[in-house]
Amino acid sequence: MGALPRHAASAAAILLIATIISLLATPAFAETSTINAADTAWMIAATALVLMMTIPGLALFYSGMVRKKNVLATMAQCLAAVALISILWVAFGYSLAFVGDGPWLGTLDRWFLVGMKMDDINPAARTIPEALFMLYQMTFAIITVALVAGAVADRMRFSAYLLFSVGWFMFVYVPLAHWVWGGGFLATMGVVDFAGGLVVHLSAGTGGLVAAKVMGRRHGYGTENLAPFDLSLAVIGTGMLWVGWFGFNGGSALTASPRAVMAITATHLAACAGALTWGAIEWSTRRKPSVLGMISGAVAGLGTITPASGFVAPWHGIVIGIIAGLFCFWACTSLKQRFNYDDSLDVFGVHGIGGMTGTLLAGVFATAAIGGTSGLIEGNPQQLLIQFYGVAVTLVWSGGVTFILLKLVGALVPLRVSLQQELEGLDISQHGEALQ
Protein backbone atom coordinates (compact mmCIF):
# COMPACT_ATOMS: atom_id res chain seq x y z
CA MET A 1 0.00 0.00 0.00
CA GLY A 2 2.86 2.34 0.85
CA ALA A 3 4.42 1.85 -2.55
CA LEU A 4 1.61 3.55 -4.42
CA PRO A 5 2.06 7.14 -3.21
CA ARG A 6 5.79 6.86 -3.78
CA HIS A 7 5.20 5.71 -7.37
CA ALA A 8 2.70 8.46 -7.88
CA ALA A 9 5.12 11.03 -6.56
CA SER A 10 7.92 9.91 -8.85
CA ALA A 11 5.52 9.77 -11.80
CA ALA A 12 4.42 13.31 -11.05
CA ALA A 13 8.04 14.44 -10.93
CA ILE A 14 8.75 12.82 -14.29
CA LEU A 15 5.64 14.43 -15.76
CA LEU A 16 6.69 17.82 -14.44
CA ILE A 17 10.17 17.50 -15.92
CA ALA A 18 8.70 16.29 -19.23
CA THR A 19 6.32 19.23 -19.30
CA ILE A 20 9.11 21.71 -18.65
CA ILE A 21 11.22 20.14 -21.40
CA SER A 22 8.35 20.20 -23.86
CA LEU A 23 7.55 23.79 -23.00
CA LEU A 24 11.13 24.77 -23.68
CA ALA A 25 11.24 22.82 -26.93
CA THR A 26 8.04 24.01 -28.61
CA PRO A 27 7.38 27.40 -30.20
CA ALA A 28 5.76 30.02 -28.05
CA PHE A 29 2.22 29.60 -29.37
CA ALA A 30 2.05 25.80 -29.10
CA GLU A 31 -0.14 24.59 -26.29
CA THR A 32 -0.40 21.42 -24.30
CA SER A 33 -2.01 18.82 -26.51
CA THR A 34 -5.72 18.20 -25.89
CA ILE A 35 -6.42 16.23 -29.05
CA ASN A 36 -9.84 14.62 -29.10
CA ALA A 37 -10.51 11.53 -31.19
CA ALA A 38 -14.10 12.36 -32.17
CA ASP A 39 -13.20 15.89 -33.25
CA THR A 40 -10.23 14.59 -35.20
CA ALA A 41 -12.29 11.93 -36.96
CA TRP A 42 -14.98 14.40 -37.97
CA MET A 43 -12.48 16.97 -39.20
CA ILE A 44 -10.65 14.40 -41.32
CA ALA A 45 -13.99 13.58 -42.96
CA ALA A 46 -14.90 17.26 -43.31
CA THR A 47 -11.53 17.98 -44.95
CA ALA A 48 -12.16 15.25 -47.52
CA LEU A 49 -15.68 16.59 -48.15
CA VAL A 50 -14.43 20.11 -48.85
CA LEU A 51 -11.68 18.86 -51.17
CA MET A 52 -14.38 16.90 -53.02
CA MET A 53 -16.25 20.17 -53.51
CA THR A 54 -13.50 21.41 -55.85
CA ILE A 55 -12.58 18.12 -57.51
CA PRO A 56 -14.84 16.92 -58.89
CA GLY A 57 -17.75 19.03 -57.52
CA LEU A 58 -16.91 22.49 -58.82
CA ALA A 59 -15.11 21.07 -61.86
CA LEU A 60 -18.35 19.34 -62.94
CA PHE A 61 -20.60 22.24 -61.94
CA TYR A 62 -18.56 24.70 -63.98
CA SER A 63 -17.67 22.56 -66.97
CA GLY A 64 -21.27 21.49 -67.43
CA MET A 65 -22.18 25.15 -67.97
CA VAL A 66 -19.56 26.00 -70.61
CA ARG A 67 -19.58 25.00 -74.25
CA LYS A 68 -18.25 21.62 -75.32
CA LYS A 69 -15.00 23.07 -76.67
CA ASN A 70 -14.09 24.50 -73.25
CA VAL A 71 -15.03 21.64 -70.91
CA LEU A 72 -11.53 20.29 -70.30
CA ALA A 73 -10.01 23.76 -69.95
CA THR A 74 -12.57 24.59 -67.26
CA MET A 75 -11.80 21.36 -65.44
CA ALA A 76 -8.09 22.12 -65.78
CA GLN A 77 -8.58 25.37 -63.85
CA CYS A 78 -10.07 23.49 -60.89
CA LEU A 79 -7.39 20.81 -61.03
CA ALA A 80 -4.62 23.39 -61.22
CA ALA A 81 -6.08 25.24 -58.25
CA VAL A 82 -5.91 22.08 -56.15
CA ALA A 83 -2.33 21.28 -57.06
CA LEU A 84 -0.96 24.81 -57.01
CA ILE A 85 -2.71 26.26 -53.98
CA SER A 86 -2.00 23.18 -51.83
CA ILE A 87 1.74 23.61 -52.29
CA LEU A 88 1.58 27.38 -51.72
CA TRP A 89 -0.58 26.85 -48.64
CA VAL A 90 2.02 24.56 -47.07
CA ALA A 91 4.87 26.81 -48.21
CA PHE A 92 3.64 30.03 -46.61
CA GLY A 93 -0.14 30.50 -46.88
CA TYR A 94 -1.08 28.63 -43.74
CA SER A 95 1.58 30.30 -41.66
CA LEU A 96 0.71 33.82 -42.81
CA ALA A 97 -3.02 33.25 -42.35
CA PHE A 98 -3.23 31.24 -39.14
CA VAL A 99 0.02 31.49 -37.20
CA GLY A 100 0.40 34.61 -35.08
CA ASP A 101 -2.36 37.13 -34.48
CA GLY A 102 -1.12 40.46 -35.79
CA PRO A 103 -3.87 42.74 -37.11
CA TRP A 104 -2.74 42.54 -40.75
CA LEU A 105 -0.88 39.30 -41.28
CA GLY A 106 0.41 36.25 -39.40
CA THR A 107 4.02 35.18 -39.24
CA LEU A 108 6.27 32.87 -41.26
CA ASP A 109 7.03 30.73 -38.18
CA ARG A 110 5.43 27.69 -39.80
CA TRP A 111 6.64 28.18 -43.38
CA PHE A 112 6.83 24.74 -44.97
CA LEU A 113 5.31 23.54 -41.67
CA VAL A 114 8.71 23.88 -40.03
CA GLY A 115 8.73 22.65 -36.42
CA MET A 116 5.20 21.19 -36.61
CA LYS A 117 5.06 18.03 -34.53
CA MET A 118 2.47 15.27 -34.77
CA ASP A 119 0.49 16.31 -31.73
CA ASP A 120 0.87 20.07 -32.00
CA ILE A 121 -2.32 22.09 -32.15
CA ASN A 122 -3.27 25.52 -33.46
CA PRO A 123 -4.89 27.74 -30.80
CA ALA A 124 -7.88 28.18 -33.15
CA ALA A 125 -8.69 24.46 -32.91
CA ARG A 126 -7.34 22.97 -29.73
CA THR A 127 -8.78 19.48 -30.03
CA ILE A 128 -7.42 18.42 -33.44
CA PRO A 129 -3.85 18.09 -34.68
CA GLU A 130 -2.41 21.27 -36.17
CA ALA A 131 -1.67 19.40 -39.41
CA LEU A 132 -5.37 18.60 -39.74
CA PHE A 133 -6.38 22.20 -39.11
CA MET A 134 -3.84 23.24 -41.74
CA LEU A 135 -5.27 20.71 -44.24
CA TYR A 136 -8.86 21.69 -43.55
CA GLN A 137 -8.14 25.37 -44.13
CA MET A 138 -6.15 24.44 -47.24
CA THR A 139 -9.29 23.06 -48.89
CA PHE A 140 -10.98 26.45 -48.38
CA ALA A 141 -8.12 28.31 -50.05
CA ILE A 142 -8.31 25.88 -52.98
CA ILE A 143 -12.01 26.25 -53.67
CA THR A 144 -11.94 30.04 -53.30
CA VAL A 145 -9.27 30.40 -55.98
CA ALA A 146 -11.07 27.87 -58.20
CA LEU A 147 -14.38 29.75 -57.82
CA VAL A 148 -12.95 32.92 -59.40
CA ALA A 149 -12.18 31.02 -62.61
CA GLY A 150 -15.89 30.74 -63.43
CA ALA A 151 -16.10 34.45 -64.19
CA VAL A 152 -13.42 34.30 -66.87
CA ALA A 153 -14.30 30.89 -68.30
CA ASP A 154 -14.12 30.42 -72.07
CA ARG A 155 -11.45 33.05 -72.67
CA MET A 156 -8.57 33.23 -70.17
CA ARG A 157 -5.16 31.94 -71.20
CA PHE A 158 -4.05 29.09 -68.95
CA SER A 159 -0.63 30.59 -68.22
CA ALA A 160 -2.23 33.89 -67.22
CA TYR A 161 -4.71 32.01 -65.04
CA LEU A 162 -1.89 30.29 -63.15
CA LEU A 163 0.00 33.53 -62.55
CA PHE A 164 -3.18 35.31 -61.52
CA SER A 165 -4.11 32.48 -59.15
CA VAL A 166 -0.78 32.63 -57.38
CA GLY A 167 -1.10 36.38 -56.90
CA TRP A 168 -4.75 36.26 -55.93
CA PHE A 169 -4.06 33.58 -53.35
CA MET A 170 -1.15 35.54 -51.86
CA PHE A 171 -2.64 39.00 -51.85
CA VAL A 172 -6.40 38.48 -51.55
CA TYR A 173 -7.11 35.13 -49.91
CA VAL A 174 -4.33 34.86 -47.35
CA PRO A 175 -4.78 38.36 -45.86
CA LEU A 176 -8.58 38.02 -45.77
CA ALA A 177 -8.40 34.63 -44.09
CA HIS A 178 -6.10 36.14 -41.49
CA TRP A 179 -8.24 39.23 -40.94
CA VAL A 180 -11.45 37.27 -40.43
CA TRP A 181 -10.33 33.90 -39.04
CA GLY A 182 -6.71 34.21 -38.00
CA GLY A 183 -7.10 36.86 -35.32
CA GLY A 184 -6.70 39.85 -37.65
CA PHE A 185 -8.42 43.23 -37.37
CA LEU A 186 -11.83 42.10 -38.64
CA ALA A 187 -11.90 39.26 -36.10
CA THR A 188 -10.91 41.69 -33.35
CA MET A 189 -13.75 43.99 -34.37
CA GLY A 190 -16.21 41.13 -33.96
CA VAL A 191 -17.10 40.41 -37.59
CA VAL A 192 -18.75 36.99 -37.69
CA ASP A 193 -18.20 34.77 -40.72
CA PHE A 194 -18.69 31.15 -39.78
CA ALA A 195 -17.46 29.38 -42.91
CA GLY A 196 -16.51 32.03 -45.43
CA GLY A 197 -19.23 34.42 -46.60
CA LEU A 198 -16.55 37.10 -46.76
CA VAL A 199 -13.35 35.10 -47.03
CA VAL A 200 -14.61 32.65 -49.66
CA HIS A 201 -17.76 33.79 -51.42
CA LEU A 202 -17.72 37.57 -51.45
CA SER A 203 -13.98 37.67 -52.11
CA ALA A 204 -14.25 35.18 -55.00
CA GLY A 205 -17.39 36.87 -56.35
CA THR A 206 -15.86 40.33 -56.29
CA GLY A 207 -12.62 39.05 -57.78
CA GLY A 208 -14.67 37.37 -60.50
CA LEU A 209 -16.66 40.50 -61.26
CA VAL A 210 -13.55 42.65 -61.62
CA ALA A 211 -11.81 39.95 -63.67
CA ALA A 212 -14.82 39.63 -65.99
CA LYS A 213 -14.78 43.41 -66.50
CA VAL A 214 -11.02 43.60 -67.11
CA MET A 215 -10.98 40.56 -69.43
CA GLY A 216 -13.94 41.75 -71.47
CA ARG A 217 -16.87 39.80 -72.79
CA ARG A 218 -16.69 36.49 -74.57
CA HIS A 219 -16.82 36.63 -78.36
CA GLY A 220 -20.44 36.32 -79.37
CA TYR A 221 -21.83 37.32 -75.96
CA GLY A 222 -25.37 38.55 -76.46
CA THR A 223 -25.44 37.60 -80.13
CA GLU A 224 -24.46 33.94 -80.40
CA ASN A 225 -25.73 30.81 -78.72
CA LEU A 226 -23.52 30.19 -75.68
CA ALA A 227 -25.78 27.50 -74.21
CA PRO A 228 -24.30 25.04 -71.70
CA PHE A 229 -22.75 21.88 -73.07
CA ASP A 230 -24.20 19.41 -70.59
CA LEU A 231 -26.27 20.51 -67.63
CA SER A 232 -26.39 16.96 -66.31
CA LEU A 233 -22.72 17.38 -65.38
CA ALA A 234 -23.63 20.57 -63.56
CA VAL A 235 -26.37 18.74 -61.66
CA ILE A 236 -23.92 16.06 -60.54
CA GLY A 237 -21.46 18.77 -59.54
CA THR A 238 -24.15 20.56 -57.56
CA GLY A 239 -24.91 17.36 -55.68
CA MET A 240 -21.27 17.05 -54.70
CA LEU A 241 -21.05 20.69 -53.69
CA TRP A 242 -24.22 20.32 -51.62
CA VAL A 243 -23.00 17.21 -49.78
CA GLY A 244 -19.52 18.66 -49.47
CA TRP A 245 -21.01 21.77 -47.90
CA PHE A 246 -21.90 19.69 -44.85
CA GLY A 247 -18.14 19.48 -44.30
CA PHE A 248 -17.61 23.10 -45.31
CA ASN A 249 -20.08 24.59 -42.83
CA GLY A 250 -20.33 21.72 -40.36
CA GLY A 251 -16.56 21.40 -40.22
CA SER A 252 -16.19 25.10 -39.52
CA ALA A 253 -17.29 24.32 -35.96
CA LEU A 254 -13.85 22.61 -35.82
CA THR A 255 -15.36 20.07 -33.41
CA ALA A 256 -17.79 17.15 -33.63
CA SER A 257 -20.34 19.13 -31.68
CA PRO A 258 -23.99 20.19 -31.53
CA ARG A 259 -22.96 23.47 -33.15
CA ALA A 260 -21.63 21.55 -36.17
CA VAL A 261 -24.97 19.75 -36.46
CA MET A 262 -26.85 23.04 -36.15
CA ALA A 263 -24.71 24.52 -38.94
CA ILE A 264 -25.39 21.52 -41.19
CA THR A 265 -29.13 21.72 -40.53
CA ALA A 266 -29.35 25.40 -41.46
CA THR A 267 -27.12 24.75 -44.49
CA HIS A 268 -29.27 21.99 -45.92
CA LEU A 269 -32.49 23.91 -45.38
CA ALA A 270 -31.06 27.02 -47.06
CA ALA A 271 -30.06 24.99 -50.12
CA CYS A 272 -33.56 23.53 -50.37
CA ALA A 273 -35.25 26.92 -49.95
CA GLY A 274 -32.91 28.49 -52.51
CA ALA A 275 -33.60 25.81 -55.11
CA LEU A 276 -37.37 26.07 -54.64
CA THR A 277 -37.33 29.87 -54.74
CA TRP A 278 -35.30 30.16 -57.94
CA GLY A 279 -37.41 27.48 -59.60
CA ALA A 280 -40.63 29.19 -58.51
CA ILE A 281 -39.52 32.58 -59.87
CA GLU A 282 -38.76 31.01 -63.24
CA TRP A 283 -42.02 29.09 -63.22
CA SER A 284 -44.04 32.23 -62.62
CA THR A 285 -42.11 34.60 -64.88
CA ARG A 286 -40.96 32.27 -67.68
CA ARG A 287 -43.54 29.49 -67.43
CA LYS A 288 -40.96 26.73 -66.86
CA PRO A 289 -38.75 25.92 -63.87
CA SER A 290 -35.34 25.11 -65.35
CA VAL A 291 -32.88 22.58 -63.96
CA LEU A 292 -30.13 25.20 -64.23
CA GLY A 293 -32.37 27.51 -62.22
CA MET A 294 -32.93 24.99 -59.45
CA ILE A 295 -29.23 24.13 -59.11
CA SER A 296 -28.31 27.82 -59.22
CA GLY A 297 -30.79 28.43 -56.42
CA ALA A 298 -29.36 25.58 -54.37
CA VAL A 299 -25.80 26.89 -54.70
CA ALA A 300 -27.01 30.42 -53.96
CA GLY A 301 -28.69 29.17 -50.79
CA LEU A 302 -25.54 27.31 -49.79
CA GLY A 303 -23.24 30.26 -50.40
CA THR A 304 -25.56 32.63 -48.58
CA ILE A 305 -26.00 30.49 -45.46
CA THR A 306 -22.24 29.93 -45.22
CA PRO A 307 -21.35 32.92 -43.00
CA ALA A 308 -24.52 32.59 -40.94
CA SER A 309 -24.53 28.84 -40.35
CA GLY A 310 -23.28 28.11 -36.84
CA PHE A 311 -24.79 31.39 -35.67
CA VAL A 312 -28.44 30.96 -36.65
CA ALA A 313 -31.33 28.60 -35.94
CA PRO A 314 -32.57 26.06 -38.52
CA TRP A 315 -35.64 28.08 -39.53
CA HIS A 316 -33.40 31.06 -40.22
CA GLY A 317 -31.76 28.81 -42.80
CA ILE A 318 -35.06 28.60 -44.69
CA VAL A 319 -35.55 32.39 -44.60
CA ILE A 320 -31.97 32.99 -45.69
CA GLY A 321 -32.35 30.44 -48.51
CA ILE A 322 -35.46 32.20 -49.83
CA ILE A 323 -33.75 35.59 -49.74
CA ALA A 324 -30.72 34.04 -51.46
CA GLY A 325 -32.93 32.73 -54.26
CA LEU A 326 -34.56 36.12 -54.79
CA PHE A 327 -31.39 38.25 -54.66
CA CYS A 328 -29.16 35.94 -56.67
CA PHE A 329 -31.81 35.44 -59.35
CA TRP A 330 -32.10 39.18 -59.68
CA ALA A 331 -28.31 39.55 -59.85
CA CYS A 332 -27.85 36.86 -62.51
CA THR A 333 -30.59 38.20 -64.74
CA SER A 334 -31.38 41.90 -64.25
CA LEU A 335 -28.19 43.23 -62.66
CA LYS A 336 -25.91 41.47 -65.14
CA GLN A 337 -27.89 42.71 -68.14
CA ARG A 338 -28.12 46.23 -66.78
CA PHE A 339 -24.36 46.61 -66.39
CA ASN A 340 -23.57 44.37 -69.35
CA TYR A 341 -20.62 42.47 -67.90
CA ASP A 342 -19.94 38.90 -68.94
CA ASP A 343 -19.44 36.98 -65.72
CA SER A 344 -19.56 33.69 -67.64
CA LEU A 345 -20.75 31.38 -64.86
CA ASP A 346 -22.21 34.04 -62.54
CA VAL A 347 -19.57 33.91 -59.84
CA PHE A 348 -20.57 37.39 -58.70
CA GLY A 349 -24.29 36.83 -59.15
CA VAL A 350 -24.33 33.66 -57.08
CA HIS A 351 -21.30 33.76 -54.77
CA GLY A 352 -20.64 37.49 -54.51
CA ILE A 353 -24.24 38.51 -53.90
CA GLY A 354 -24.81 35.37 -51.80
CA GLY A 355 -21.76 35.91 -49.61
CA MET A 356 -22.62 39.58 -49.09
CA THR A 357 -26.28 38.89 -48.33
CA GLY A 358 -25.44 36.04 -45.98
CA THR A 359 -22.85 38.03 -44.07
CA LEU A 360 -25.37 40.80 -43.47
CA LEU A 361 -28.14 38.33 -42.59
CA ALA A 362 -25.80 36.72 -40.06
CA GLY A 363 -25.82 40.12 -38.37
CA VAL A 364 -29.61 40.07 -38.43
CA PHE A 365 -30.34 36.51 -37.33
CA ALA A 366 -27.38 35.65 -35.07
CA THR A 367 -28.70 33.80 -32.04
CA ALA A 368 -26.69 33.83 -28.82
CA ALA A 369 -27.88 30.36 -27.83
CA ILE A 370 -26.28 28.89 -30.95
CA GLY A 371 -23.13 30.84 -31.74
CA GLY A 372 -22.71 33.06 -28.70
CA THR A 373 -23.42 36.21 -30.73
CA SER A 374 -26.65 38.20 -30.83
CA GLY A 375 -27.83 39.90 -34.01
CA LEU A 376 -30.41 42.53 -34.85
CA ILE A 377 -33.47 40.44 -33.97
CA GLU A 378 -32.02 39.76 -30.52
CA GLY A 379 -31.65 43.48 -30.00
CA ASN A 380 -28.06 44.00 -31.11
CA PRO A 381 -28.05 46.31 -34.17
CA GLN A 382 -24.35 46.93 -33.59
CA GLN A 383 -23.57 43.48 -35.03
CA LEU A 384 -25.21 44.39 -38.33
CA LEU A 385 -23.03 47.49 -38.59
CA ILE A 386 -19.93 45.41 -37.91
CA GLN A 387 -21.03 43.01 -40.66
CA PHE A 388 -21.45 45.95 -43.07
CA TYR A 389 -17.90 46.95 -42.30
CA GLY A 390 -16.66 43.43 -43.05
CA VAL A 391 -18.50 43.46 -46.38
CA ALA A 392 -17.07 46.85 -47.33
CA VAL A 393 -13.50 45.85 -46.49
CA THR A 394 -13.81 42.61 -48.47
CA LEU A 395 -15.36 44.32 -51.50
CA VAL A 396 -12.71 47.02 -51.63
CA TRP A 397 -9.77 44.75 -50.92
CA SER A 398 -10.71 41.88 -53.25
CA GLY A 399 -11.89 44.22 -56.01
CA GLY A 400 -8.89 46.54 -55.81
CA VAL A 401 -6.20 43.89 -55.54
CA THR A 402 -7.77 41.78 -58.29
CA PHE A 403 -7.67 44.80 -60.60
CA ILE A 404 -4.01 45.55 -59.86
CA LEU A 405 -3.02 41.89 -60.19
CA LEU A 406 -4.68 41.53 -63.58
CA LYS A 407 -2.87 44.63 -64.83
CA LEU A 408 0.44 43.19 -63.60
CA VAL A 409 -0.18 39.72 -65.03
CA GLY A 410 -1.43 41.32 -68.25
CA ALA A 411 1.90 43.10 -68.57
CA LEU A 412 3.70 39.76 -68.44
CA VAL A 413 1.47 37.57 -70.64
CA PRO A 414 -1.73 38.26 -72.58
CA LEU A 415 -4.72 37.57 -70.30
CA ARG A 416 -6.93 36.38 -73.11
CA VAL A 417 -6.43 33.77 -75.75
CA SER A 418 -6.47 35.04 -79.34
CA LEU A 419 -9.81 35.30 -81.11
CA GLN A 420 -8.84 32.36 -83.29
CA GLN A 421 -8.10 30.23 -80.20
CA GLU A 422 -11.30 31.35 -78.51
CA LEU A 423 -13.34 30.28 -81.53
CA GLU A 424 -11.48 27.01 -81.78
CA GLY A 425 -11.98 26.34 -78.08
CA LEU A 426 -9.67 26.41 -75.09
CA ASP A 427 -9.45 22.63 -74.82
CA ILE A 428 -7.51 22.28 -78.03
CA SER A 429 -5.73 25.64 -77.95
CA GLN A 430 -4.58 25.53 -74.31
CA HIS A 431 -4.27 21.82 -73.62
CA GLY A 432 -4.06 20.06 -76.99
CA GLU A 433 -7.02 17.84 -76.19
CA ALA A 434 -10.70 17.86 -77.04
CA LEU A 435 -13.92 16.02 -76.33
CA GLN A 436 -15.02 14.16 -79.45
Next chain:
Amino acid sequence: MKLVVAIIKPFKLDEVRQALTAIGVHGMTVTEVKGYGRQKGHTEIYRGAEYVVNFLPKLRIEIAVSTELADKAVAVITQGARTGQIGDGKIFVTPIDHALRIRTGETDSDAL
Protein backbone atom coordinates in the same frame (compact mmCIF):
# COMPACT_ATOMS: atom_id res chain seq x y z
CA MET B 1 -33.35 0.39 -107.21
CA LYS B 2 -34.20 3.42 -105.17
CA LEU B 3 -32.58 5.16 -102.22
CA VAL B 4 -35.23 6.47 -99.84
CA VAL B 5 -33.97 9.18 -97.48
CA ALA B 6 -36.32 10.29 -94.72
CA ILE B 7 -35.80 13.04 -92.16
CA ILE B 8 -38.06 12.31 -89.19
CA LYS B 9 -38.69 13.25 -85.59
CA PRO B 10 -36.37 11.22 -83.35
CA PHE B 11 -39.11 9.66 -81.24
CA LYS B 12 -40.83 8.27 -84.36
CA LEU B 13 -37.96 5.94 -85.26
CA ASP B 14 -39.39 2.80 -83.75
CA GLU B 15 -42.76 3.09 -85.46
CA VAL B 16 -41.07 3.68 -88.79
CA ARG B 17 -38.71 0.74 -88.30
CA GLN B 18 -41.53 -1.62 -87.43
CA ALA B 19 -43.60 -0.52 -90.42
CA LEU B 20 -40.64 -1.01 -92.79
CA THR B 21 -39.83 -4.42 -91.37
CA ALA B 22 -43.47 -5.44 -91.91
CA ILE B 23 -43.27 -4.73 -95.64
CA GLY B 24 -39.97 -6.59 -96.02
CA VAL B 25 -37.31 -3.91 -95.69
CA HIS B 26 -34.60 -5.58 -93.64
CA GLY B 27 -31.90 -2.96 -93.29
CA MET B 28 -31.53 0.73 -92.71
CA THR B 29 -28.97 3.35 -91.77
CA VAL B 30 -29.88 5.96 -89.18
CA THR B 31 -27.93 9.15 -88.53
CA GLU B 32 -28.53 11.81 -85.88
CA VAL B 33 -28.74 15.11 -87.71
CA LYS B 34 -29.73 18.71 -87.04
CA GLY B 35 -31.62 20.99 -89.32
CA TYR B 36 -34.55 23.28 -89.82
CA GLY B 37 -37.45 23.73 -92.20
CA ARG B 38 -40.78 25.37 -91.57
CA GLN B 39 -40.64 24.48 -87.89
CA LYS B 40 -37.67 26.84 -87.46
CA GLY B 41 -36.10 26.56 -84.01
CA HIS B 42 -37.08 27.12 -80.44
CA THR B 43 -35.93 29.40 -77.63
CA GLU B 44 -33.85 28.20 -74.69
CA ILE B 45 -33.27 30.28 -71.56
CA TYR B 46 -30.24 29.88 -69.31
CA ARG B 47 -30.20 32.12 -66.22
CA GLY B 48 -32.01 34.79 -68.16
CA ALA B 49 -29.94 34.52 -71.35
CA GLU B 50 -32.20 33.63 -74.24
CA TYR B 51 -30.83 31.69 -77.16
CA VAL B 52 -32.71 30.87 -80.34
CA VAL B 53 -31.80 27.36 -81.34
CA ASN B 54 -32.15 27.25 -85.14
CA PHE B 55 -31.14 23.65 -85.69
CA LEU B 56 -33.37 21.01 -84.19
CA PRO B 57 -32.37 17.38 -83.72
CA LYS B 58 -33.80 14.95 -86.29
CA LEU B 59 -33.02 11.49 -87.52
CA ARG B 60 -32.05 10.77 -91.10
CA ILE B 61 -33.03 7.28 -92.29
CA GLU B 62 -31.60 5.78 -95.43
CA ILE B 63 -32.96 2.60 -97.00
CA ALA B 64 -32.14 1.03 -100.35
CA VAL B 65 -35.07 -0.83 -101.91
CA SER B 66 -36.11 -2.33 -105.22
CA THR B 67 -38.00 0.08 -107.49
CA GLU B 68 -41.31 -1.72 -107.01
CA LEU B 69 -41.04 -1.50 -103.19
CA ALA B 70 -40.15 2.23 -103.13
CA ASP B 71 -43.67 3.65 -103.19
CA LYS B 72 -44.82 1.31 -100.48
CA ALA B 73 -41.79 2.20 -98.33
CA VAL B 74 -42.54 5.89 -98.72
CA ALA B 75 -46.14 5.28 -97.75
CA VAL B 76 -45.36 3.37 -94.55
CA ILE B 77 -42.65 5.87 -93.51
CA THR B 78 -45.16 8.66 -93.98
CA GLN B 79 -47.71 6.80 -91.89
CA GLY B 80 -45.23 5.93 -89.14
CA ALA B 81 -43.58 9.34 -88.86
CA ARG B 82 -46.63 11.60 -89.07
CA THR B 83 -47.88 13.47 -86.01
CA GLY B 84 -49.71 16.18 -87.95
CA GLN B 85 -47.61 18.82 -86.22
CA ILE B 86 -45.15 21.09 -87.96
CA GLY B 87 -41.69 19.50 -88.12
CA ASP B 88 -42.66 15.95 -89.07
CA GLY B 89 -39.94 15.87 -91.70
CA LYS B 90 -39.48 15.03 -95.39
CA ILE B 91 -38.82 12.06 -97.62
CA PHE B 92 -36.60 12.08 -100.72
CA VAL B 93 -36.36 9.28 -103.26
CA THR B 94 -33.43 8.99 -105.68
CA PRO B 95 -32.30 6.30 -108.10
CA ILE B 96 -29.36 4.01 -107.28
CA ASP B 97 -26.91 3.26 -110.10
CA HIS B 98 -25.17 0.35 -108.52
CA ALA B 99 -25.07 -1.62 -105.26
CA LEU B 100 -22.65 -4.19 -103.86
CA ARG B 101 -22.55 -6.28 -100.69
CA ILE B 102 -18.95 -6.11 -99.46
CA ARG B 103 -18.78 -9.56 -97.80
CA THR B 104 -20.02 -11.66 -100.71
CA GLY B 105 -19.48 -9.44 -103.71
CA GLU B 106 -23.18 -9.76 -104.70
CA THR B 107 -24.38 -6.84 -106.79
CA ASP B 108 -27.48 -4.72 -107.42
CA SER B 109 -30.81 -6.32 -106.38
CA ASP B 110 -29.02 -9.29 -104.84
CA ALA B 111 -27.12 -6.88 -102.63
CA LEU B 112 -30.19 -5.14 -101.16
